[in-house]
Amino acid sequence: MGPGSGLACDLTLNSVLTPELKAKYQDQDTVRRVLGRTRTIAMVGLSTHRQKASFFVATYLGSHGFRVIPVHPKAKEILGEKAYPTLLDIKDPVDLVVIFRPAHEAPRYARQAVVIGAKAFWLQLRIVSEEAAQIAEAGGLTVVMDRCVKMEHGRYDGTMHFVGMNTGILTARRARRWLPS
Amino acid sequence: MSQKENKNRGRTFGFDTRMLHAGHIPDATTGARAVPIYQTTSYVFDSADYAAQLFDLKQYGNIYTRINNPTTAVFEERMASLEEGAGGVATASGMAAQLTTMMTLLEPGDEVVASQHLYGGTMTQFVHTFRKLGVTARFVDPNDFDAWEAAITPQTKALYGETIGNPQGSVLDIARLAALGSAHYLPVIIDNTFATPYLCRPLTHGANIVVHSATKFIGGHGNSIGGVIVESGEFDYAHYGSIADPSPSYHNLRFYDTFGHHAFLMKARVETVRDTGACLSPFNAFLMIQGLETLSMRMDRHVENAQDVASYLEQHPKVDWVAYPGLESSPYHALAAKYLPKGAGSVFSFGLRGEGGAVRAKGKTFIESLNLFSHLANVGDARSLVIHPASTTHQQLSDAELVASGIGPGMIRLSVGLETKEDLLWDLDQALHVI
Known part of the structure; x- marks a missing residue:
């Protein structure tokens, strides 16, 4: 499976955001573009415990060609990668910063993401901070x-479909394996 | 990834388009247009590490057909799309869909409050099988919301009803039940078999989970048994023990923390269906998909025929009553207008005039005089079906017991099919003439 030419329904299910904020921060073209252009992800709040959500997401992304x-x-x-105490300590270029921390901490990480020149800033499910989003946007980052990030990758990669989930993708075009460009 | 932007971004495709396309993208290797039947038990793993991650649920992928299958996944996603839910889990039957839902949500000692207008098999499952699992079901008049409220105890963990209940032809006030569920932090489960997502989508009225016997109108052909669960993903399970608490069968994984709005569906699949084995076969999933592709057209014809058959029967001197919510005489007519604007389904009951043993005998003669209606114990076939409970499924009950159970000795249940309407009316007319 995969998105083919990628004709997708608008996906507005299961979010606490208002319609305006959904349009701004969950836009499907934006999500696809961010995932497609990302190689290196800095994950703030990645747990050392194997049964935590962040560990699931990092394991998944690692096996799909991303460096986390x-x-x-x-x-x-x-997960075999050296850990850093803050984003500012990372020396390598970072494409995407993913946040697995409470919303009130998010603005601080948004500022750090701007300083290290990340290209995109992503707050995970149920983490909502308009302040952090505005800081990141002002710094030139794309915000989701x-x-x-695992569900969204799985949606376009076709794997989420394997477990019966509603991807919202609808197309009569032949599937192509979706790999980051 | 294609660098072209989505041409249809923001578009919400129509029901018929989703009926034909949702959940299936033509295969990358073969380009096959029809949904292929993946008649396989298992799937080779890319590597030992990847296999370990699959079993640990860190990857979404195919492991074993008891848990998931690429053909079945098309059926699941298509049903989820049509019901406007977050995802689906297919099961071996409608009964398995209910039981899977309940076993995923409930623990021994828990209670369910349910409408008393339920399919008899559901009633038996809720009373007897639940008892073996330490679960109690309390039944209430579905239209009496004080009764629903009064039946809720601290042990109650779910509310359950059918979109269209039989034999009363009662239409459930889904939005009101959803509001009650919301106020008491209880998921609301709706059996939407008789309506199908074409006539009613309970999740859009606030219900949390929909179950189907796909055996009926979803398949439509009467050749396969199957079921499906669809969940909205909108219920906040953060404080709902069975979904939120650490799971001993997955190294204390917390499903809600890890899978968010997919938590219930993931748990239903990788724990309940995995352990009960109540999976749908890929071949039956394929047949259900064939049915779905014509669902809207079939349902339009079903309800058109049913409405005219019900109107005909209502005016017949040998007919005592007709319980079809599409009739203005039905006490559920207003609810049908709200929840079933395209038509009130095509399964309903009517009563022959007369009392006791005499009308029981008339019922038997009526059934035996029909030529086109198939006498059998099913509903939702493309063909018209009929059953007389007093001489078949409920024959062991006395006349008084039949009346007490809301059936009565002269009750006939019809499932109006897709035949030429005039032929159906002709058949009923000649059989009523005989009695």
């Missing part, structure tokens, strides 16, 4: 909010 750099206050290494 952990940002963790104490851990030395998670209240979406799961």
